[in-house]
Amino acid sequence: MGESSDGRERILTVGVAVARSGRLANLGDPLDFVTTLLRPRLAGLGPTGYRIRLAARDTRSSAEGARQAVEELTRDEDAKIIVTLAGTQVLPAVADACEAIGVPCLSSTFPWQVYYYGRGADAAHPFTWTYHFCWGLEDIAATFADLWERADGGGREAVGCLWNDGPQGTWSRHPEHGFAPAARARGHHLVDPAPYREPGADLKGHISAFREAGVGIVTSAATGRDLGRFRSQAAEAGWQPRLITCSRWLAYPPSVTGAGGRPAHADVATLVYWTPAHPYRSSLDGMTAAGLAEAYEQGTGRQWLQPLGLAYALFEVVIHALTTADDPSERRCVADALGRTRLDTIAGPLDWTAGPVPNIATVALAGGQWQRGTRHDYELAVVTGGQVDGLAVDGDLVTT
CATH class of the missing domain: 3.40.50.2300 (Response regulator)
Known part of the structure; x- marks a missing residue:
């Protein structure tokens, strides 16, 4: 199952639907950065006998662009699974296109109720192909x-x-x-x-x-x-x-x-859902939250962003699903593996077996405030630990 009949290594393509143009282009920066960071590091990761490849398409910050990105990734790149982040119109369009075509999709940064109920699912009619992790309203x-x-x-x-x-x-x-x-x-x-x-x-x-x-x-x-x-x-x-x-x-x-x-x-x-101080490591390579934030700042010259942790976790979950799937070359097997995933990631523990509804895993939240900083003009201070075990409070809430 790992090699073709002539002994060549098989390729598993992970599709990345990401905004690189249009009004949401900045929102696509975290996923684009992590895609670029991980692309050369994938050797040796994933199921034995397969090589994981990343292929990206621009959603153009629109629902139509999102649907086209999914079509191209499945038709032209033979993506076994597609990942995406961000965009009130774009993220649901990516997920809906994956559901219609029949390709697994993993996404984040969207309250789970809006993702789940807003796309028409309920207890009697859960999704077949699309999976998500985030906090709730x-x-x-x-x-x-x-x-x-x-x-x-x-x-x-x-x-x-x-x-x-x-x-x-x-x-x-x-x-x-x-x-x-x-x-x-x-x-x-x-x-x-x-x-x-x-x-x-x-x-x-x-x-x-x-x-x-x-x-x-x-x-x-x-x-x-x-x-x-x-x-x-x-x-x-x-x-x-x-x-x-x-x-x-x-x-x-x-x-x-x-x-x-x-x-x-x-x-x-x-909301605070990820910072360099979060006490988490990547399941792929041991990367710490602090290490990822530092890599972003050194690589881009810009201030770290909360969605970085979720973007990295997308690929952790995808590689885990490909590795544990009964047959990673079959999209149905990959989707089934997503549904039984329990994994400690750089974004925290994620568990699709626990709900709150099918196809959803949750992310813990703390409370923060944008305050005058020391390294940057404004920095996100953690002012309440909330649901995040082991996250230190590093600021006091400021009121007018």
Whole structure:
């Protein structure tokens, strides 16, 4: 099974669907970097008698580009499995195309409820080919509630919701699977004005509603640009919240300038799912979280990014699945191997046998805040350890 009839080594191609052009190109940087880093290191990894090869296609930051990338990877490259990260429209399009074609897909950086229920799965109709690992909306709510309560001295003051009318806002509000019911279950009162449409040119209505309701804390899933616009308009109105928590785009270092010339993310609290301080090693080569972050900074000259750890873990899981599959040349066998995977990775322990629903493994969260740094202008400080065992807190939560 490992060699062809003429004795030549067989090749297993892993397809990489990654944004390298268009508006999401920067979001593709972590996966592109890890692909380049691992490509020459794959010798000797994977099942005996096979050589693992990586082939990438640009999703062009669009759903149509994503579907075309999947078609090319399966048709032209004979990919046995496809990996992808990021993009509200792009990631589901990659996964849906894989499900339709019948090729295994592994993805991350998308709350699992949005990935699973948002693509039409349920207990009676799970996916056949597509697998995912990430945190859930309830985990975001628990992390943010920890931060709100710390800012409020353990109290339960009103929290204003800066949510759009797109998937981020819709799923945040979802009455069964969303962020809102989990936050309310912790005893928090949410003030949720009418949703805004991206880009949020005029957010003064939200500011007025928050001010009238006595809101001191704002939570959001806004883009960096909309968050900057909100903060600028709030400053113009003579109002500012004591704390902002935001779950979107903040995995990347601040760049968009807001009020007073500060980045929109300055002092904004967010999710922490991977940092150089996370106590994890790669199952492939022993790479530490700190070592991966250092490799990125030395190789690119840019600040490390949270999605790096998840991008590296994608390949750890894929190689494990290829190695443990009954026949790694058969896509069905590879998909079945994904479904029974339990693996300690550079992104933490991942277990597809434990749920919470079929085809999903979860990632632990801590709480962080973008604060003035020593090596970079702004750095992500860990201010609550949350669900991550062994992760040290290295900063205090700053409120206005």
